[in-house]
Amino acid sequence: MKGGAVSIRVRGQVQGVGFRPFIWQLAQEFGLRGRVLNDPEGVLIEAAGARVGDFAAAIPARAPKLARVDAVELSAFAGSLPEGFEIAPSRGAGAETRVTPDAATCPDCAAEIRAPGRRAGYAFTNCTHCGPRFTILRGLPYDRARTTMAGFPLCSDCAGEYADPADRRFHAQPVACPACGPRLWLEVEGREVPGDPILAAADLLRQGRVVAVKGLGGFHLACDASDPAALGRLRARKRRPAKPFALMGHEATLQAVAVLAEADLALLRDPAAPVVLVPSRGVLPEGVAPGMAQLGVMLPYTPLHHLLLDAFGGVLVMTSGNLSGEPQVTGNGEAREKLSAFADALLCHDRDIARRLDDSVERASPPMILRRARGRVPGALPLPPGFEGAPQVLALGGQMKGAICLVKNGQALLGHHLGDLDDALCAAEFGKAVADYTALFDHRPEVVAVDAHPGYRATQAGRAMGLPVAEVFHHHAHLAACLAENRWPLDGGPVAGIILDGTGLGPDGTIWGGELLVGGYHGAERRVRLKPAPLIGGDRAAREPWRNGLARLDQAGLGDWADRLFVGKPVALLRQAVAQGINAPLSSSVGRLFDAVAAVLGICPDGQSHEGEAAMRLEALAGASSDPGEYPYATDGEEIDPAPMFQALARDIASGQRPEDIALRFHRFVAAAFADAARAWVDIGEARAVALSGGCFQNALLHRLMLEELQGLPVLVHRTTPANDGGLALGQAVVAAARAVTAAEST
Structure with missing residues (x-):
């Protein structure tokens, strides 16, 4: 096909990333004539020229940074072509292509909102390299008319940028400015506050108030992360007594409250801009993340967030705008109805959110997406x-x-x-x-x-x-x-x-x-399985760790110790229920084993205020130890019995061993027991690799210890x-x- 007319099909994440203007510019460079357009399958190029082969080879190698090219397919083209190269209107309906996720504000747009010009201080600035995508999309192909920007006709200045191939907003669908785009306002008690909404919101935050902020995928509840009273007020209103809050700040302010390794910084700077779990420096109030050694932090990912943090000058709590357990609020009317009891003010805008999206939560080491x-x-x-x-x-x-x-x-x-x-x-x-x-x-x-x-x-x-x-x-x-x-x-x-x-x-x-x-x-x-123990009270066992402690201690022959640990609890009654098989199903759950050990160590034994609280606190405790020991276990090749572990743990507590060391030894026990079992099946040729999965591997310490125990074997883990x-x-x-x-x- 050298020099002849070709049809080039590009598949992948190629809509909403500046791909057509990229192709237009590439075609100028290679001297081609033809057209490029979006259709349900991705991007279609119809082109001719002496260097069309080199052009096709350059597409995946030089694609825009938000693009993900899965395939470039060439075939002969026999139709007519224009004399120049043009971006043609989209064709067809339906969806065979990938959709681009929302992307954090790029450096150019972040600089633009802080510089003199028509977008100075404009909270909805974006270009082909950043901004809303999936949260505004109503249909494919990806064009402005199929987004929640359809109700904001372009002004002449924005239309000029949109049509200029040399501009970074060439065919950027959400392009806008103060003259034609969405607007921002602050409401207090249902009335709009006059003046600059960003400055007014920042002033309220400095006063210890809670402000609901409308972002990309829904509302957040924001408050000053350094103010214990504000944190307490938000926890009481949201009915969230202990679950950690996510934080947002500029890089320098986050460095002051958390330890950020290079891998953490790379993840924070990613266009996805997730919440990243990092070690705390211990300088913020306990109310940010009670009992935790880590913080969940993120950088500002919209111009609105950049401007708010500029005006505030510190680190903000930025937690989902909802009542605990309910979905995040997305609409202005819904926010007035549901968030007024939590927030002293609402920072709203008039661009609709097409679909509700929470913030992603990730860690850099070992790498894993915890919430996608x-x-x-x-x-x-x-x-x-x-x-x-x-x-x-x-x-x-x-x-x-x-x-x-x-x-x-x-x-x-x-x-x-x-x-x-x-x-x-x-x-x-x-x-x-x-x-x-x-x-x-x-x-x-x-x-x-x-x-x-x-x-x-x-x-x-x-x-x-x-x-x-x-x-x-x-x-x-x-x-x-x-x-x-x-x-x-x-x-x-x-x-x-x-x-x-x-x-x-x-x-x-x-x-x-x-x-x-x-x-x-x-x-x-x-x-192989963990030896089952009764879940005393059924679902209540997942909420009240002491019930799991009682079950495991009784099983290990340590009932007398359980009586002393859980004095005042209905121990005799529950033992009777277990004996009679009443609401006490057997379970091999390692999650409940973590709860049992936490309860024995006095970590929220009476109740967990959120899923995994006891295990997370136990991990945080273990992270403060460098003890090399581990606890023993018994196995018959089909069951791992934790009774020897509990007996050794009881001796350690009686002899005054540090809780941190006990917690770490327990983690090592879990890793060694299951890694030994897996290695045995690989060694005899029944398995070709080891795979790690299940919610317990959100525990970074357990994850690392398991990988250490499995050294020398091929191990498959979750990352994305x-x-x-x-x-x-x-x-x-x-x-x-x-x-x-x-x-x-x-x-």
């Missing part, structure tokens, strides 16, 4: 080798940390964090997300994949869709998610999966949570998808896809 949301969705993952014939699959995830996954065209699109579906409003958001994603991405599933637990709302919704249902057990889905993220081939052979979490239904009808599975996409068998239940839908999707591919091959 704004800035990371709707990024897609390529399916592993062997899945080429996979049908379209819709997977609905679990009950906690809801998320859905769509499989289409060899890609898996894992959706954003939807909250816990126990809450009715979060369950309603789940239903909206299914409708939104399937419509936006023109998804037509042939099968729906669900958790095997019949009581999960997501499972019930899937069964009501009238599609063939693929039922996937909880811990198998965790294993498959880790395999898929690491692109483990469909025929890659079995792995040993260490799956550690809170609870999930197992194939035997019991509650699992501390498992060594051996298998792959098509199935996995449990080979959550190890917790936020990744379940990905695992369900690939299990269902594997079954379909195999069934098709056998016919």
Whole structure:
């Protein structure tokens, strides 16, 4: 095709990233004539010229930084072409392309809002390299008319920038300025405050007030992170007694309150601008993150945030604008209704939010996305080798940390964090997300994949869709998610999966949570488990750690010690319930084992105010130790018995050992016990690698210790998808896809 006319199809994340102007400029450089346009499959180029081959080769090598090029496909073109090179109108409807996530304010726009000019102090400044994308998108192809910017016609100045190929706003769909774009205002008691809304909001924050701030994916509640009274006021109003608050600040101010390694800084500066978990310097009030050794920090990611922090001059709490457990508020009217009881003022704007997105939460070491949301969705993952014939699959995830996954065209699109579906409003958001994603991405599933637990709302919704249902057990889905993220081939052979979490239904009808599975996409068998203990009181055991402490101490022959530790509790009554099998199901949960040890050490034994609080505090305690010891365990090759660990722990407490050292020894026990079991299956050739998954691997200390114990073995871990239940839908999707591919091959 050298020198001839060609059609070039570019697939991937190529809309909303300045790709067409990039192609236009590249075509000028290579002397081509033709056109470029968006369509449902991505970007289409029809071009001719002597250097068209060099042009095609340069596309993936020099693509814009927000682009992700999956494929560049060339074919002959026989149609007519213009004499020059033009950006043509979009064609078609539907969606076969990837959508770009929202991107943090770029350095050029950040400088522009602080310099003289028509965008000085303008809170909605953006260009092709930054700004809102997924949160404003209503349909594809990605054009202004299909976004929530459709109601803001361009002024002549912005229209000139939009049409100028030499301008960084050339074909930037959300381009705006004060003359034509969204506006910002501050409300107090339902009335707009005159004057500069940013300066007025900053003044309220300095006075210790709480301000609700409308961002990209919803409202935040902001207050001065250095003011104990403001923190207490926000916690009381939000009914959030202990769960850590996220913080936002400029880089220099964050450096003063947290220890930021180079890997942390790189992650903070990423266009996704996530909340990053980093070590605290201990200079902020305890009310920011009670009992924690880490802080969740983020940089400002919109011009509004930059301007607010400039005016405030410190670090702000920036936590989701909602009542704990409910979805984040997105609309101005909804904010007036729901946030007025929390906030002393509302900082609002009139650009609608197309879909609710929380902030992503991540860590740099070991790297992992803990909550996949704004800035990371709707990024897609390529399916592993062997899945080429996979049908379209819709997977609905679990009950906690809801998320859905769509499989289409060899890609898996894992959706954003939807909250816990126990809450009715979060369950309603789940239903909206299914409708939104399937419509936006023109998804037509042939099968729906669900958790095997019949009581999960997501499972019930899937069964009501009238599609063939693929039922996937909880811990198998965790294993498959880790395999898929690491692109483990469909025929890659079995792995040993260490799956550690809170609870999930197992194939035997019991509650699992501390498992060594051996298998792959098509199935996995449990080979080793943590010795089960009763969950005394059923679901209450997850909320009251002392119940797990009682169960494990009784099991270890330490009932007399339990009597002394839990004096005043209905110990005798609960032991009777256990003996009679009343509301005390057996569980192998490692999450509940963490709760048991925390309770024995006096860490929130009576109740947890948020999921994982006891385990997080135990991790923080262990992080203060460098003790080399670990606790023993017993095993018969099929069960890991923690009784020897509890007996050694009791001796350590009796002899006055430091709680920090005891906590670290416990972490080492968990890592050694499960790593030894996995290594045994690899050594005998029954497994080719080890995979780590489940919510317990959010614990960075446990994660690191496990990797140390597994040195010398190939280990698969989560990095870009959550190890917790936020990744379940990905695992369900690939299990269902594997079954379909195999069934098709056998016919």
